[in-house]
Each structure stands twice: as structure tokens, then as C-alpha cells.
Amino acid sequence: MDNIKKKNALFFGDKAQIEYVYSKDTVKKLHDDLDFETDKVISKNETEKYRDILSETDYIFTTWGMPHFERKEIRKYLPKLKAVFYAAGSVQHFAK
Numbered sequence: 233m234d235n236i237k238k239k240n241a242l243f244f245g246d247k248a249q250i251e252y253v254y255s256k257d258t259v260k261k262l263h264d265d266l267d268f269e270t271d272k273v274i275s276k277n278e279t280e281k282y283r284d285i286l287s288e289t290d291y292i293f294t295t296w297g298m299p300h301f302e303r304k305e306i307r308k309y310l311p312k313l314k315a316v317f318y319a320a321g322s323v324q325h326f327a328k
Contacts, residue, residue, distance in 0.1 A: 239266050241262065241293060244276075244293070244294045269285045275299075287312065289313060291315050291317060292313065292317065294317070298318065
């Protein structure tokens with residue numbers, strides 16, 4: 233089982249909102265099941281700084297206030313992205 237690669241994941245958006253929505257227990261369970269390259273919550277204005285991490289990311293966990301990405305930005309920064317897990321209300325803000 234050790235040689236099976238876990239999927240890469242990260243928390244994306246506003247740190248205060250992430251901490252409000254995702255309990256410590258939930259974060260621990262996610263860390264047990266997925267590889268998180270960083271414990272930092274990455275914001276949209278940090279996409280270039282964390283481009284290497286983002287480019288290997290399979291899953292994003294986020295919540296209210298997730299910024300909108302244009303398709304070209306998704307291709308540039310998140311080419312391996314398989315799913316966005318959005319904890320809370322509507323996705324209308326970013327899924328246009």
C-alpha cells in the first residue's frame with residue numbers, strides 16, 4: 233500500500249473561511265487520505281508563487297469566497313485538477 237501514490241490536494245481561498253468551515257477533525261482526515269504539499273491555504277493572488285504545487289494538484293478544497301478562474305488560468309495553473317470540493321452554499325460565484 234505504501235507504493236500507491238495518494239492524490240495531491242490543497243486548501244484554496246480565504247484562510248479564515250477555510251478554518252471556519254473545515255473542522256480540525258475533517259482536516260486531519262483529509263491529510264490522512266491525501267497528499268498536501270503545503271499546510272498553507274493558498275489564495276488567488278498567490279497562484280504564481282505556488283505554481284509548482286498547483287500544477288500537481290488533483291483536488292482543491294474550498295468554501296465561500298472562492299475566486300473565479302478563467303479557463304486559460306485553469307489550464308495554466310491547475311492542469312491536473314480533477315475536482316473542486318466546495319463546502320457551503322451555491323457555486324454560482326465561481327462556476328460561470
